[in-house]
Amino acid sequence: MNARRRGADAMAIIGLGLCTPLGLTARATQVEMAAGTVRFFETEVLDSAGEPIRASVLPLLEPELTRTERMAALAVTALQEALKGTASLGIERLPLLLALPEAGSGASFDLKALLKALNDASGPVRLESSESTLISEGRAGFFRALTEASRFLSSRKASWVLVGGVDSMCDRDSLAHHAHMGRSLGPSTRDGTLPGEGAGFLLLASPLTQGQRGLAPLGWIVGYSLSHEPHCFLQRKPNLAEGLSDAFRQLRTHPVVGARRVDHVLSCQTGENFWAQEFNYSYLRNAPLMPEPLTMALIAASLGDVGAAAGPIQAGSALHHLKRQAPAEEDPTRVLVYGCADAGQVGACVIEGDS
Template structure:
């Protein structure tokens, strides 16, 4: 890495998914090919049972809010298990949340109160702003976190995402909108749920605290796609193209291909076409041959949790399977697009 001081360190991870209550278990199970898909009680128009990825410890009748609370609290507890011994008293938090019009209604205040109660010993300071960008929400959150660290407003920033689309009400909405994978709709979504957190620190904090670093956020970028999923014009992938172009010419990335690519997307053909256009315009950034690790392969559509879960898994893959750098990218239904480059060594 050209300038160690410009990177942001990942010093702790937390995850809760249908295949693991911790990041370590989730990563190992994903690498082994384990999935969390089950046949649910919700049926499509032809009376076929909808498949979804669900945490088996949660009862089927739990609401979206209840499931998000359980997932979020569990992932947060893991991520901040060692924070007390580091002397952390206050912690800025940027939490990626579900997009509007995607899934059933849920109670944001109930989620916030539950997370605050879980970390009573550390004051969570919610970063102002609307962070409801779904699958792509992590990337503007990383940019804000980097800004907070650079301005020395805090030596630590917590970034994460929580979502659930496999609760009963959300499944019914997805069926009604024709979005779910069914016998008739082979290109649909397999709903899922999950939570992920990433604790970030600047290089000076890492040095002073002598922290063990799990990896580095080398660079991130985000943009708006005007011709997004929810409008009628063909998507020309201008937003994702701009994101990849910015990363490709970033001072810490320029001239170097990434070794791994991880997607926050659902597996629908729409997103594959969007990526293909942006990839062809920025092929020098990507590995040859190109292989993409979709979060949906094992966890389904996890919405706002996708970014944090993929960052953790990307660092795991780099350490276990080799490679210096990985790229994580995502696009929301409403037009937010983004990506980041990870590294295991400065």
């Protein structure tokens, strides 16, 4: 499929880096997620019933590390993988659009220390960020970052952008906060979730840059959408799925994305009933966009709730799915990825194979 058929707002995925409890590289994480591997461990923190909280933690990180230290270690590892090959591309500066934890999701963290760790690890590439490119919207942050990335590329402010997300809910203070909020899955909380952690980065280029350089992309982001849920998780009101339905509607009516169904759906959500009901309503309202029959995977099944890291990790999972699934027809395979923050921000995107 040529760039014209993909649309002017398409973005080529040139590089990928992931770091999760399932693997320190994108390849390891992708393969383990596809295989259904899980690594949930009992932590030293107890829930309200006196039971150890289970979480998906990276064993290489010591339990006493703070949220900032865990996030920095995860992010640096993923960043260095995503930036491999940038020297040969002549990239000297990169706008950084980073999804971060939403307020109230766990312990506080030191943003300046996190950014310093990333800049120290970026080598000769200078990472450029600002208040508008650091997005504290949890699971929905990655999708807002994609929107901002498209503006950078389409306006030609930059030829390349780096989009990522990092989060950890596995430090002791965040685990205790999670238990205090009554969200720790266990004998006394059946409708809960398991804390997780991870980081991911995507190196993106415009169709023009990709074509001029003759690069073979890992895949394409062909559409994205943003919305807001007025009856969000934190308000505990009846969820009418207005925000997610609207995000899916935007993609269904998109001139490129809406031309045919996606082949698979990947959710950034936690598995709690609130989110399952939300998807069911939104799916029924946008059935022409969805796979038939419906095939779907939840990041929480592999990694628990990884918050702001869910978007880039699921994007990496989508790229792996594209490799494994040969298109049934001439059209390349498409995967829908979506994420919703507890405070109501909603985002979605469609990732397409390069064929």
